[in-house]
Amino acid sequence: MVDSRAYEEFRTARDHLLEHRGDLDGARDFPRPRAERFNWALDWFDREAAGNEAIGLRVVDLDADGATLAETALSFAELSRRSDRVAGWLDGLGVRRGDHVLLLLGNQVELWETMLAAIKLGAVVIPASTLLSPDDLADRVDRGAVRHVVAQSTLAERFAGIGGDWTRIAVGAATEGSAGWLDYADADRHSGAFRPRGETLAEDPMLLYFTSGTTSSPKLVQHTHRSYPVGHLSTMYWIGLRPGDVHLNVSSPGWAKHAWSNFFAPWNAGAEILIVNQPRFAAKPLLDAMVRHGVTSFCAPPTVWRMLVLEDLAQWKVPLRELVGAGEPLNPEVIERVRDAWGILLRDGFGQTETTAQIGNPPGLRVKPGSMGLPLPGYRIALVDPLTGAEVTGSGAEGELCLPLDSEPLGLMTGYQDDPARQAEATAGGFYHTGDVAFRDDDGYITYVGRTDDVFKSSDYRISPFELESVLVEHPAVAEAAVVPSPDPVRLSVPKAYLVLAPGHRPDADTARSVLAFARERLAPYKRVRRVEFAELPKTVSGKIRRVELRGREHELHGGPEAPTRGPAEFWEQDFPRETP
Incomplete structure (x- = not known):
């Protein structure tokens, strides 16, 4: 037939x-x-x-x-x-x-x-x-x-x-x-x-x-x-x-x-x-x-x-x-x-x-x-x-x-x-x-900007996670990156990057300092990554990053009225005061 x-x-x-x-x-x-x-x-x-x-x-x-x-x-x-x-x-x-x-x-x-x-x-x-x-x-x-x-x-x-x-x-x-x-x-x-x-x-x-x-x-x-x-x-x-x-x-x-x-x-x-x-x-x-x-x-x-x-x-x-x-x-x-x-x-x-x-x-x-x-x-x-x-x-x-x-x-x-x-x-x-x-x-x-529910505002500026992630993966220590909004009492939210490291790099303060400085040199001030955490990225079984889970985790860590807690391997730009303009 x-x-x-x-x-x-x-x-x-x-x-x-x-x-x-x-x-x-x-x-x-x-x-x-x-x-x-x-x-x-x-x-x-x-x-x-x-x-x-x-x-x-x-x-x-x-x-x-x-x-x-x-x-x-x-x-x-x-x-x-x-x-x-x-x-x-x-x-x-x-x-x-x-x-x-x-x-x-x-x-x-x-x-x-x-x-x-x-x-x-x-x-x-x-x-x-x-x-x-x-x-x-x-x-x-x-x-x-x-x-x-x-x-x-x-x-x-x-x-x-x-x-x-x-x-x-x-x-x-x-x-x-x-x-x-x-x-x-x-x-x-x-x-x-x-x-x-x-x-x-x-x-x-x-x-x-x-x-x-x-x-x-x-x-x-x-x-x-x-x-x-x-x-x-x-x-x-x-x-x-x-x-x-x-x-x-x-x-x-x-x-x-x-x-x-x-x-x-x-x-x-x-x-x-x-x-x-x-x-x-x-x-x-x-x-x-x-x-x-x-x-x-x-x-x-x-x-x-x-x-x-x-x-x-x-x-x-x-x-x-x-x-x-x-x-x-x-x-x-x-x-x-x-x-x-x-x-x-x-x-x-x-x-x-x-x-x-x-x-x-x-x-x-x-x-x-x-x-x-x-x-x-x-x-x-x-x-x-x-x-x-x-x-x-x-x-x-x-x-x-x-x-x-x-x-x-x-x-x-x-x-x-x-x-x-x-x-x-x-x-x-x-x-x-x-x-x-x-x-x-x-x-x-x-050019892709992001999912409608991934794009967020920081200090009233619109942030595309993908743009920041593309800069971060240029650093030799970074194999993968996922950027999400992290609640902040002054800026509403700030960009935070969850990072998977390339082999041979340690999830420590020296690496965090290097990555934050690298990003700061390549991004406009309003786009600056202000927090990083070394962690595995949650993914669907088809391999796509589940940013919704990361956003939820950020609200659990930093969204409450009490002093914010930190992730087990999280670093903020304030941790390196001499390098923060």
Whole structure:
């Protein structure tokens, strides 16, 4: 039941973007696929995979020392055949169009097989992180109306207390916790014949994502067979992927960035997906693997980049062409260190679970240090005054980053499932509201300022945490930084930095003095960091810093009427009076 029109429309759009590399204006004129019926796995992946013996997926498992424990490489054709077998087997188990299927799998071949199979069936996939607790999973099974679960056998015990009538499928050797679960290996014995039950509409739901919840409980984001596969043409363009590339993305399953860069964007381009699994992240073995497997395109979150630049990257001769980062803004210091080592510009981009890549620095265009870049094909960006709700136009504008709904944003979700209040708030005034504040310069480049709830005032001056953090990480002792307002009786609040130190540095007064002096020399007086504390940063399971926890801690420490208390490794600029102007 391959829809030839859907395939041709998608292929034409994809090829237009590939042909307009370095020509963003021309790329924005790409013909949008608008077929009423579209199933990406059937109409695009299987069609491209037919007879295609090029490697589509390579999964490499390393031990703690970086030695290869196992390696599996599958061609596009084999992935198509294997996912057909899984789809036929799941169909026999009663998985039907519209059923919600929760996946609790690591970076293993079965994840890609099951994703493709579920899309072919028209089922709705709920990706879940292997780090989730039993309570987290119970919430997803309940709010996600889950009908089927495919999980690692070693994780099956986390579902022990979760009742309900849902199919249980375990991947891997049987464990005590997976007793009574169906064995995924039985799919290998299926004949392989698969015929979908009916047609897939492009607007049918395909994916449900629970957001990472940096400031609130997770929202349930719904995407369709159009919004995500077609939407990720913008992501493919931003990364700069080409047919035949070897693309490595450091990301854990269960989060949107994994689907961005480990599923849709590479396979939209016809690139190989390389997965490097490590028992614990270590920069050197990862870099060795990049050289060994000829990585041409690499994406990692800023946390990983900040660890990578602690190494002498120039020692690794990787055949890289494209480097990108996403998840949180990239600090200019990290970008410069990478360029000094490899001669390649690390490019920033912006998007959300609710969208695909909205803004970015695509290859071939001028990059402005510190800027997220320009609106990508399929997106028009508006900056909106949070007080009036009106769009702020012209150069020098600053406001909430929004997507005008009448512009038909390419990869925008259909909405927050079963949450009309949140949906109404997110789409008020004819815009989709991202909750992020940004600045637009004379050339239209957009620079991230911060979350609407992260930006704060000190002595009536508006402070962007990201700007201060970018300065702090330039100090050789600082690996990561998170700036939040710390209550102050005179200034209302003052900037305080929570710092994670680079190896070889001690969390003592000498380090604090050095960091405060370093920041003071590089920041305007009203932006001065006045307090620092050495501590681990609280993060979501997807790796984003939970500043909401740090703000709460500051109110506990310093928000009361009594004399403020100090954190266990906290230092104030008053501690160094001779150095305080």
